Amino acid sequence: MTRLKINTTYLKELEKENTRILMFKKGNQIDDITDEIRNWFKEWFYGYGFFPEFPYEIEGGTILVVRGDYPSIEEKQEMDEKTLKETKGKTKEQMKEERARLKEEKKMKAQMAKEAKRKEDENLVKARCNPFSDPGYKILESAALPSLNEALIGYRAAWSLFDEMPKDKFGETIYGYMKPLLTEDLMKDMHLECRKIIDEMMRLDLKMLIQKHQADFKSMGKTFPKVKPRKKPKAPPVPKPVIYDKKLIKQTAPVFDLNLVTKPTTKLSEVYGDLNYAAYNFNIIDPNASFPFPAYGDIKDRIRLSCIMGCGIQAGATRRKSVMLLGPERNGKQFLADAVAGELSKIFWVIFWKDSRV
Structure with a gap:
């Protein structure tokens, strides 16, 4: 009964807070996201000379830029210089042959590394069979340990604020929820929902901006450079249902x-x-x-x-x-x-x- 009462209280507060956020915050959220994306367009146009490619919807749209996973202007310039050095004075056939050669070399190196690892394991087994040459067991650090330490640090950083909250001001925590966390979750969901809608609008704006940029090149008698599009990520596979036949x-x-x-x-x-x-x-x-x-x-x-x-x-x-x-x-x-x-x-x-x- 206590659990059901807590859940009822939480759902009522959730609905009340969601209504308040939609009424007072959604409009400002839409304006903020729109201004943020337009400023991103300006930074690329004045810093790089061209507009950026809009992130694919499957990547999460412009949330990719917010997370810092989209290449910056400096990284894009470095990639362009590297590509120019690799392709300077080479025909398409030569570049194709070079890519095939590099792919084959990478494959051969992987096979050699695999063979060397197999021989190393065989020698280790033979050494362990002899008590005088047994090297013993080497305790290795878990690959998950850095991620675990990072998670613990993040946990302490996120919860240290709530651990020090005065009980007289934040007494609702005893009823099964924390008001600040409730508000943050609702704001996050609303932000993602608004960003999906604004991304569709901004894609159309970016398309018109690029067309205008191309028209400017044409009016000056110049050819608009062809830009190789970013590789589109693959959609996550849909799990097949288990048919118990x-x-x-x-x-x-x-x-x-x-x-x-x-x-x-x-x-x-x-x-x-x-x-x-x-x-x-x-x-x-x-x-x-x-x-x-x-x-x-x-x-x-x-x-x-x-x-x-x-x-x-x-x-x-x-x-x-x-x-x-x-x-x-x-x-x-x-x-x-x-x-x-x-x-x-x-x-x-x-x-x-x-x-x-x-």
Whole structure:
């Protein structure tokens, strides 16, 4: 009931804040984005001599420029100088042959590196077979560690402000949401929606500006230079739906036979156990008391909240990406996992990792 009340309060505040932002902020947002894109056109025309190419819609439009992923004027000039050096005094046939030669050299280098890596691995295996020449294991740094450190730094930078907010001014946080974060999310969604509409308008403006620029070249008796367009990125592939036909059943039959995948029918109502009210009593006597171990009924309630409601079957419940069951052997962890799968009518996957059943 507390979760449902929090969610109801949040939805009401969300609708109220969304209406306020649309009434007072949308017009200014549209004007700001329009001025920003026009200034971008001017910077390129006066700094580079030509207008920029409008980013493709699949790239996100001009949001690509905001993120800093679009080439700057200096980078474009460097690319032009590099292209001029590579193509100076060469015919199209010569450039085509050179590109083919470079592609072949790159392919050969990749094959040589792969072969060298294979030989290195073979020599390492042979060395480890001899205790006198075994080099031992070298602990390597995880490739995910830099990204993890960056995420932690960003997390601290983003949340340090909210950790220091005075409770008397920001008391709404106890009701399940933070007003500043709510407003920021709505502003972000509105900004992206407005930018898509303005990008379509600005594409037409850019087309007319380029036509006028071409007319100026023609009036001066000059030829407008041909610009090679940017390579259009590929659209992300659409995942194909899984068709559970006889062929797929036949292919997956061995997995079910080995009990790697099962379809449990156990329900959470089959899990018995009382709640541990001693924890509540201890807390009344001493707020700083150490809680006793939870009873099976406490674990059952936690499983219901985290694993079943956390899958999204009830509005307002916190969604969980993963849950770990930790406990001694033959204490019912598998039974609880089967009960969760049975309640959700889902199949159950079993993964073996380092001789442990997960």
